[in-house]
Amino acid sequence: MGKAEEIGKKALKLYKSLTDEHSIADESGVIKRLGQDWVALGLKYYPYQIMKLMSDISSEEVAAEGMYQFGYKCGKEICSRYISLGKEGRAAIEFTCAGATYFGWGAIEIIEFTEERGVARVYNSFEARSYFANNKRKSSVPQCNFFRGVMAGVGHTYWNREAKAKELKCIAMGDKYCEVEAVAV
Incomplete structure (x- = not known):
């Protein structure tokens, strides 16, 4: 396990204390869809x-x-x-x-x-x-x-x-x- 996955796993575990929703990012903090990298921003902020x-x-x-x-x-x-x-x-x-x-x-x-x-x-x-x-x-x-x-x-x-x-x-x-x-x- 790399450093990003190690940190990400801890972060996702911590965030589970706030919500039961499934994370859209993987354990390394990356969102992949259709072979591309993505980022999710709340509508309060974007656009x-x-x-x-x-x-x-x-x-x-x-x-x-x-x-x-x-x-x-x-x-x-x-x-x-x-x-x-x-x-x-x-x-x-x-x-x-x-x-x-x-x-x-x-x-x-x-x-x-x-x-x-x-x-x-x-x-x-x-x-x-x-x-x-x-x-x-x-x-x-x-x-x-x-x-x-x-x-x-x-x-x-x-x-x-x-x-x-x-x-x-x-x-x-x-x-x-x-x-x-x-x-x-």
Whole structure:
């Protein structure tokens, strides 16, 4: 047993005194899913606290754009990964959405995905839930900047050209679901 496993085993044993829930990390403190390393952060902290910090340093617009660009990059990479696994066209989009649900981003429903436009709904959006974990009031602006970027990145990969996305509805604003539209540009 290595040092990480030795320390991790003690830590997990200590944490068992707080909860009977199964640890998502192994005894070395690593979370592995689908052959990749992961980290879990509570919605109290991510993404809301990062957005707030970026807003305090610069502006809300810059924070939203930063999260959007991060999502754009992730959307392109994730969709491309499914294509490399042999999931072509619409199947790559469906697997991207299924993966998002698997990893707790929310329940994703594809409403439309044509050669020019895509619309998806997110029920239980992690970004909207993070907003409400830190605020008791509704937001005056949509909060799902990461997912908006993911949609644009997926569209970019699917359409093989630049894409942009906007959030039409948001749970944080009082809607029943978040709805994002991506269009080819």
